Each structure stands twice: as structure tokens, then as C-alpha cells.
Amino acid sequence: MKFVFFHLMPYPYLPDDFDTRYPSPSLTFPNRYFDRETGNRLYHRYLDELEHAERLGFDGIAVNEHHQTAYGLMPSPNIMAAALARRTSRAQIMVLGNAIGIRGNPLRVAEEIAMLDHLSNGRIVSGFVRGIGWEYFAHSINPTRSRDRFNEAHDLIIKAWTSDEMFQWISPNYEYRYVNLWPRPLQQPHPPIYIPGAGSTETMRFVAQRRYTYMSVYAPTRVVRRWFDGYRDSAAELGYEPDPEKIGLSIPIFVADTDAQAHREGRDQLMWLFHKGLKQGPELMNPPGYMSPSSMRGVLAAGMTPFPQLSYEDLLSGGYAVVGGPASVTARLRELRDELGFGQLIGLFAIGGLSHERTVRSMELFSTEVMSALRSDQPATTG
Template identity: 75%
Template sequence: MKFSFFHLMPYPYLPDDFDEKYSSSSLTYPNANFDPKLGIALYHRYLDELEYADKLGFDGIAVNEHHQSAYGLMPSPNIMAAALARRTENARIMVLGNAIGIRGNPLRVAEEIAMLDLISNGRVDSGFVRGIGWEYFGHSINPTKSRARFNEAHDLIIKAWTAEEMFSWVSPNYEYRYVNIWPRPVQQPHPPIYIPGAGSTETMRFCALHRYTFMSVYAPTRVVRIWFDGYRRAAAELGYVPDPEKIALSIPVYVADTDARAHAEARPAVEFLFRKALKTPMEMVNPPGYVSPGSLRGMLATERKPFGELSYEELVADGYAVVGSPATVAARLRSMYDDLGGYGQLIGLFAIGPSTHEQVMHSAELFAAEVMPVLRPLGVADAA
């Protein structure tokens, strides 16, 4: 099994009256609440944590893209990846990912990832995401065009990476008379690609068709199992069994010396993530037309409470987050491995909300030293 240290780079300094005064931490949450002086310290702290994960032996260090939000301070994850490329040595630099559906110029993504691939000596993994509903509103893009824009941007980027001669590109959403990127990526035919999924059957089939890594997002274990089975079923329809490494469980993880200490420290962090950072009206997350009718039916069939209505105990018990001592966390993830029918990558969110720098570093240290060795053989054994 492979392990990655994933970072959202959140802005944890929300006002005391946030719950009563604001309906969301994104799009409509006034940027007057952002303090640039605190932001300076946060960026440097967060980069330190990602660099330390490389030293601890994590297989990957991961960043992602979000806009107009206290949930994540990375409107440009490629900038963060560039900062990491020269200051890390071994870990994969995982951009999970670029929101190509909201890009007016997706060719720029192809160019920047190619640059990063060269600077990092071929250590870049390129994730592609559609973006969240509010990000389409924030970029004045009709969310009903999300899937078409994503698919066209994806096809353009792949061709730009792999074509060895200039070509033209004309599609309903993008038009380029000259495509001839310099530089080209060092990884051939292109960097590995990850696609996060949250229940869309189109995403499962898309990943299976292209043999990309399918990555879960916040959901209880029983729902993630449905997603993973959907991806495996789509692969079976194409005549193959996906490598376990192509199935990635993304989940918040908090490790401390004892179970009692872990829960005491993780409770405010996990509650912040699900009740404040992820606080967004449903119409801003999934606006009409953003998902197909078939995918919407599938999502509605997996009935679950809104994040804000889940207690801390439910979040832990249902598998939204994993908390405990090293032994407890290892056992829980091992149990989830069986419950999910196997997975080959664990993409852990270790820096959760208001957790302190010291807590994040210690949690990562314990995980690397005492959890990773226990779980490491799982993916290898299944892949053999």
C-alpha cells in the first residue's frame, strides 16, 4: 500500500459568530475575514508540514485547488507544487487536482504540469477535478456545462502532452489554432492521473475507461464501498480487474499517543472540518444540472445526513475520519480495507482545521513510524 500526506491548507481563524452569521465558508463568506498576516504564517507552516512528510517517508505529498473559500487556500495548487518540487526529494508531488472544468485556458494546465514534472525529475501526479458548484458560480460558468468542459479539457491536455507535432483543436468549449507545448513532460506518455469521485457514475466509468486512479472523498465507509464497487464494475465491463493501486481512499486521519488523547485533540478539528469548513448550502455544492439524472438518483439512493448534522461520534464510527492511537488507527484502516473490498492507496488528511502545527507533525510521525509498516504489505500482497 502507498501512503500520501494530503493538505487542504485551510484558514482556521473563523469568528466566534460564524455559525449564526454565515451560511457558508465559501463564495459568499466575506474576505474581510481573511488576515494576510495570518495567511503568511499559514502558508509557510503548511509547506513545512508537507516537506516534513517527505522526510518521514510518505510516498506522496498532495495539494489541491479551491476558490473563494476558507476551506482551502489554494486557488493555484501548481504554485504550491512548484514550491515543493525543489525542497523535497523522494515523495510524489500530487496535484489532486487542477479544476480543469472551470479553466478558460486548460492548455495552461498542460504546460504547468509539464514544467513541474521536469523540475521534480518526474515525480508529479496530475489530478483532474471538475470543481464544486460554487466555483462555477465564482467563475461565471454555467454548471450544466461542467461535464462537457471537463471532458474536452481532459482530451486537450492529454493530446498536448503526447502529440509530437503541432495540431489544432476546435471543440464546443475550447478553440486553439496552434497547440505545440514546450516543454513536454518527462514521464511518458504523461504523468499518472487521479480523478476524485463523489458518486457520479460517469466519473467511475471515465476512470475505468482510461485506467486512472479513482479517489474517494468525504463519505461513510458503506457509501465508499458502493463507489469502489462501481469503479470495479465499470472496469469489469471493459474486461479487466483494476490494480489495487488504482483505488485510493482519501480520509482525515488523526493519531496521538493514546486513544483518549487522540479523541480529545481531534474532536474540535474534525468538528471544524465537517461543520464549518464544509458548511455550504446544497444548491452551492450541487446546483441543478451539475450532475446527470442517473448519477443524482444514485446519490439520493445512498441516503446520509448532511455533514453539519453528524456528531463527532458518528463521524468516527461511520468512517468519515479515523482517530486513535497508532494501534487503533492501524486496526481501523485494516478493517476498512476489508469493508471496502481492498484499496491500494491511503491519502490521509492530517492537517485538519484548527489542529496545531505540533499536533499535525506528531500525528504524521506516529503514522509513519507505527501505522505505515503495519499496512504496507496489504497493497503489495493484493497486487502480487
């Protein structure tokens, strides 16, 4: 199994009246609540944690992109990847990912990832995401164009990476008279590509057709199983079975010395993530036209409870997160692996306002006791 340390880089210091006064930490939440000195300290702390993850033996260290939100302070994940490229030497540096659907110039993404591939000596992983609904509002882009923009940007980037001759690109959303990428990526034909899915059948087929890695977003186990099965079904229709490592479970994880300590220290931070950080109404997550009718029917049929309505016990029993001492976390992850069939674990360890010291302790316990135990197991099966 492959283990990835994923960071959202949250800004957890919200006002006391946030719950009653503000509908979301995104888009319209006033930036006067961002304290410059605190933000400065957080960026350096978070980079320290990512670098420490490599020393602990994680296979990958991952960053991602979000805009105009306290949920995650990385409007440019490629800058964070560049900061990590020269301070690490072994782990894959995973951008999970660039929101190419909202980029006005996707060719710039192709250039930056190619540069990062060289700076990291071929360790870069390129994730592509469509961007969340509110981010289309933030960039004044009609969300009904999301899928087409994503597909066209993806195709342009892949061709730019793999073509050894100048070409012209004319499509409904992008126009380039000259495409002649300098530098080309170090990895050939291009860096590995990861794409998250949240129930869209189009995404499942898209990833299966190209044999990319499919990763989940935060959801209950029963829903993630539907997503992974949909991806496997799409692959089966194409005549192959994806390697378990091509399936990545994204999940918050907190480990302490004992179960009691883990629940005592982790409860409030997990509730921050799901009740405050993920306090996004449907109008922000899935505005009209963002998803196709068939995909929207699938999302509605899944019957997911809005995050702010879930209790701490709901989050743990439903498989949204894993919290406990090393033995309990190991056992729970084995259960999830055997049920879901993933071969890659993308763990979020810096949860909510969890202190740096507790985050590092959780990482270290996971590395020395949980990760080593899971690595010794047999490959995952779908049960």
C-alpha cells in the same frame, strides 16, 4: 500499500458567530476575515508540513485546488507544487487536482504540469477535478456545462502532452488554432492521472476506460464502498480488474499517543472540518444541472446525512475519519482496507485548527507505527 500526505491548507480562524451568521465558508463569506499576517504564516507552516511528510517516508505529498473559500487556501495548486519541487527529492508531488472544468485556458494546465514534471525530475502526478458547484458561480460558468467542459479539457491536455506535431483544436468549449506544447512532460506518455469521484456513474466509467486512479472524497464507508464497487464494475465491463493501488481512499486521520488523548485533542478539529469547513449547502455543492439525472439519483439513493448534522461519534463510526492511538488507528485502517479494497491511502492530517506541533506528532506516530505495520500486511482484498 501506498501512503499519501494530503493538505487542504485551511483557514480555520472563523468568527465566533460564524455558525449562526454565515451559511458557508465559501463564495459569499467575507474576505475581511482573512488576516494577512496569519495567512502568511499558515502558507509557510503548511509547506513545512508537506516537506516533513517526505522525510517521514510518505510516498506522495498532495495539494489541491479551491476558490473563494476558507475551506482551502489553494486557488493555484501548481504554485504549491512548484514550491515543493525543489525542496523535496523522493516523494511524488501530487496535484489532486487542477479544476479543469472551470479553467478558461486548459492548455495552460498542460504547460504548467509539463514544467512541474521537469522541475520534480518526473515525480509529478496530475489530478483532474471538475470543480465544486460554488466554483462555477465564482467563475461565472454555467454548471450545466461542467461535464462537457471537463471532458473536452481533459482530451485537449492529453493530446497536447502526447502529440509530437502541432495541431488545431476546435470544440464547443475551447478553440486553439495552434497547439504545440513546449516543454513536453518528462514522464511518458504523460504523468499519472488521478480523478476523484463522488457517486457520478459517468466519472466511474471515464476513469475505468482510461485506467486512471480513482479516489474518493469524504463520505461514510458504506457509500465509498458503492463508489469503489461502481468503479470496479466499470472496469470489469471493460475486461480487467484494477490494481488496488488504482483505488485511493481519502480520509482525515489523527493519531496521538493514546486513544483518550487523540479524542480529546482531535474532536474539536474534526468537528471544524465537517461542521464549518464542509458547511456547504446543496445549492453550492450540486447546483441544478451540475450532475446528470442518473448520477443525481445515485447520490440521493445513498442517503448521506449533511455533514453539519453529524456528531463526532457519527463521523468515527461511519468511517468518515479515523482518530485514536497508533494501535487503534492501525486496526481501523485494516478494517477499512479489507472492506473497501483500496491500495492507496490519501490521509488528511492537518485538520481544522490543529496546531503545527500536534499535526507533526500525528504524522510521526503514523509514519513510525501505523504506516510500517500496514506496509507489512498482505495486499488489500475486497472481502
